[in-house]
Amino acid sequence: METPETKPEQPGEFENALREAAASGPSDDLRVGDRLKGRIVLVGDKESFLDFGGRSEAVIATRELKDDKGNLRHGVGDLLVATVESVDTQVVVTLGRRSGPLGKEILKERFESRVPVEGVVKATNKGGFEVSVGGRRAFCPYSQIDLVYCDKPESYIGQKLSFLIVRIDGGARNVVLSRRAILEEERKKKAEETEARLREGEEFEGIVSRVLPFGAFIDIGGVEGLLHVSEFSHGHVSEAASVLSSGQQVRVKVVGIESGKKGRRISLSMKALEPDPWIAAAEGLKPGAVVKGKVARLADFGAFIEIAPGIDGLLHVSEIALGRIKHPKEVLTAGEMIDVKILEVDVEKKRIALSHKALEADSRRTDERPRYAESRPRKKEPESRRPADQPGAPTESLDTLLARLKEKYEDDTLG
Structure with missing residues (x-):
């Protein structure tokens, strides 16, 4: 028979087996007090594992496999009959016939060896959470449930989580847990891996840890970087929380x-992973084109108009209206949509000159001038000044006109 002496425990093998067994979850068919048969597959310093044919392996205290002198009575490959002590998050068994909550000896061993326990968050109370660990009631302070501030305690209720026992007294009646201690240890290991590949140009999958008005802090694996709001997207983002x-x-x-x-300050960007919108702009935006845009922001010298995601054009104050204005805010407000005419496009420098005044001038030439000509009153000419070929002009012959002129001359002479 293969014994523990001929198959020494490999470094980390016990902890890995524990995590795998815990992650698999208990068997749905087992209840506390049930008897089961299992074969020993791993013997650890504090705890050992039995394969009983379930989805996960059962955990048993190694001390139960030893005699009074501390020598192993059972080794890898031995078949045992044990009693189920807990099925909360993993199957815990004992060679005895007692049933009920997870034994206090096991809790103390986990505490001394700093081996994580699995617990189910049952409820919240003053200052923290009530957690069930192997059928025993334990307490986890709010500050120890996560790496960040716990602003929504109710979101943790019902979750199965890993904890370290940080205090145990009163015969295991008072058990204090910390999940944060485990997360900090995991974060430390991740940070070492991240530091090994941290350099400009490297891409990471990250988790938003904090959102502030000017941006967000991103955990890229145990290391935090700042994602400024200007680096969210090529388009305008006014509030990070949106x-x-x-x-x-x-x-x-x-x-x-x-x-x-x-x-150290690490700067991050999501915008850098997006296609450059100016590449498309080189083909689609031409001088003379009329486009609709949104007033992105105002300045003393003009307004910046977003005519496409990530593409702003400058509407100089002199190009806003036909009349003279001192500041763009006299006629424009941030966020409104307006039509503008493209005057110039410089893709290399990423500049676009716009005009709204040009559209007003075009409109006046095409619309206002005809209306002005039609509505202008025409001066009525006296009939005597109308040309002979104009409607209403005299139709006398040349002889008649000469006779009338002769009469008028003679009258003036005699008189």
């Missing part, structure tokens, strides 16, 4: 690493 939320998964690119007196 795009991201805590816990959201994002893909980012490292665009800067700076060291200073306050430590």
Whole structure:
């Protein structure tokens, strides 16, 4: 028979087996007090594992496999009959016939060896959570449930989580847990892996840890970087919270690493992973074209108009209206939509000159001038000044006109 002496435990083998057994979850068919048969597959310093044909392996305290002198009575390959002690999140068994909550000896061993336990968050109370660990009631403070501030305690209720026992007293009546301790350890290991490949241009899958007005902090694997609001997208983003939320998964690119007196600053970008909109602009935006855009922001010298996602054009104050204005805010407001005419496009410098005044001038030439000509009153000429070929003009012959002129001359002479 193969014994523990001939098959020594490999470093990390016990912890890995524990995590795998816990992740698999207990058998749906088992209840506390049931008897089962299982074969020993691993013997650890504190705990060992039995394969009983379920979805996961059962855990048993290694001390139960030893005699009074501490020598192993059972080794790998031995078949045992044991009693189920707990099925909360993993199957825990004992060679005894007692049933009920997870034994206090096992809890103490987990505490001393810093081996995680699995628990189900049952409820919230003053200052923390009530957690069931192997049928025993335990307490986890709010500050120890996560790496970040717990602003929604109710979201944890019903979850099965891993905890470290950080305090146990009163015969295991008072058990205090911490999930944060496990997360910090995991974060430390991830940080070492991240540091090994951290450089400008590298891409990471990250988790939003905090959202602030100017941007968001992203955990890229145990290391945090700043994703400024200007790096969210090529399009305009006014508020970070309108795009991201805590816990959201994002893909980012490292665009800067700076060291200073306050430590290292890592700059991240989502925009850098998007196609450059100016490439398409080179083909689609031509001088003379009329487009609709949104007033993105106002300045003393003009207004920036977003005519496509990530493409702003400058509407100079002199090109806003036909009349003279001192500041764009006299006629424009941020967020409104207006029509503008493209005057110039410089793709290399990423500049576009726009005009709204040109559209007003075009409109006046095509619309107002005809209306003005039609509505202008015409001066009525006296009949005597009308040309002979004009309607209403005299129709006398040349002889008649000469006779009348002769009469008029003679009258003036005699008189």
